[in-house]
Amino acid sequence: MKAPRILLAGLLALSTSGVAQAQSTITLHLTGSTAFRTAVQNAIIHILQPGYSAAFVGSSFTGAGEAIVSGTTISNINGSPASVTIQTYWSGSLAGIQAVSTELSLPNFLSSGNSTSGGTTTALSSPVFESDIPEVCMSDGFQNTTQFSPPNPQYPALSHQNVGVVVFDFVKNNGAPAGLTNMTPLLAQTLWENNGTLPLSMWTGNTNDVTNTIYAVGRNPDSGTRKTAFLETGIQTFISAVTQQAVYQYAPSNANGLVTSANKGQITKQGFWPPSTVDGLSFVKGNGGYSSGGDLAAAMGQVSPYNYVTYLGLSDTATATGLGATVLTYNGVAFSHTAVQNGTYTFWTIEQMDWLPVGTGIMTQNQLALAELLATQIANENLSGVGESLTSMNVTRNQEGGRVIPGTMSSTTP
Secondary structure (H helix, E strand, O other), X not given: OHHHHHHHHHHHHHXXXXXXXXXXXXXXXXXXXXXXXXXXXXXXXXXXXXXOEEEEEOOOOOOOOEEEEEEEEEEEEOOEEEEEEEEEEOOOHHHHHHHHHHOOOEEEEEOOOOOOOOOEEEEOOOOOEEEEOOOEEEEEOOHHHOOOOOOOOOOXXXXXXXXXXXXXXXXXXXXXXXXOOEEOHHHHHHHHHOOOEEEOHHHHOOHHHOOOEEEEOOEOOOOHHHHHHHHHHOOOOHHHHHHOOOOOOEOOEEOOEEOEOOEOOOOOEOOEOOOEEEOOEEEOOOOOOEOOHHHHHHHHOOOOXXXXXXXEEHHHHHHHHHOOOEEOEEOOEOOOHHHHHHOOOOOEEXXXXXXXXXXXXXXXXXXXXXXXXXXXXXXXXXXXXXXXXXXXXXXXXXXXXXXXXXXXXXXXXX
C-alpha cells in the first residue's frame, strides 16, 4: 500500500508545482523609443484578455512616459495563457540600448503598488516608482550607429526583431514665417552646426529676410529621433554618431522655466541648452535637448517671438500641429504613407525591439516568449500614427541615413 501512496504524493507534488508555475506572473520591463510608444502601448493592451488593469502617468495612456499593465495573455506561453505585468518607461532609443546592454537599473518604472481595478486604464495623480533593470528596449534604428555598440566590450551586441518603420517630420513652430516651407540636408547641416541659427533668407532667397532668424531646437543625445535626423541629413556621419559630435540647440522658456507639456504658455526667452548630464554622460552647452518628444511638440505649439525648426516622430508631429505648428517638406517631398513606402520620402528608419540573448543577461525564457509575443503584435498594429508596417514597404535600407533601395522587409532583415 505504501508504493501507491508515494506515487500519489509524487503526482500531487508535480500537479501543485505545475499550478504554481502556471500562476507565476511574468514581469517585463520596457524602455527606449518615445517615437513608437503609441504602437507599443496599444499592442500591450491587445495581447491581453479583457479585464486587464493599466495605470499611467500623463494625459493619455498611449502618450504616457510611464505605465504599468497587468493581465492574462490571450495567446499561450508555455502551453497556457500567462499572467503578466508589463512596465514601460520611455527614455529614448539610445538610453534604452545603453540600459539594456549594460543591465542598468532605471528608477522610473511604476511600482506594482499602483493598484487599479480590472478593465480600466487609470491616470495616476500620486504615482509610486521603483528601480528595475529593463530586459527590453524599443529602438529607432540600429545599435551599431550608437555610442553603445560593440566592439566596446562594455556594450555587448543585442538581439533584435524588426517591428515596423518609424517616420519623422521636420516641423516649424506656431507663428513661424510662411516662407519657411522645406528642409534639405545642407540647410539642416548649416543650421544645427552654425550656432543653431540661420537667416530666413537661406530658405526664401529674399534679402529682406536676412534679419529674420530661424533657431534650432531638438532632442537630447539619448534620442533615436535625433540620431535618425542627424544621420539622414548628414549632420552626423556614422562615425560621429558614435562619438556624439556637438551641435547647437536652444531651450524655449517662459517665466516658469523650460516650456514643456506641463508648463505651456507663451515663450518669452531662450538660450543655448545648458550643459547637461544624461545617463552618466556629459554634454556641452547647446548640445542637449528635450528628453521627451511630447514636451518638444508642446513647445512647438506655443506662441513665441522666436522662429524654431525641429524634428519629430509622427505621433508628436500630430501633437505639435494640433497646437498650431506646421510640417515642412523634406527635400521638396511632402510626407505621405505612399511616399515612404515607395522611397520618395526618406526621413525614416526601421523600428526594432532589442534585448540581450537569454543566457547572457537577466532575460529569462518566459520573458523572451512574452517579448516576442508583444513584438509580433506591434508589427500587426495599425502603425499609421507612427509609421509603416513592414509588409507595406516596397523599399528598405541597412541603417539610418543609408541608401534607400528596392526590397521587402521582414522581422529579421535587413
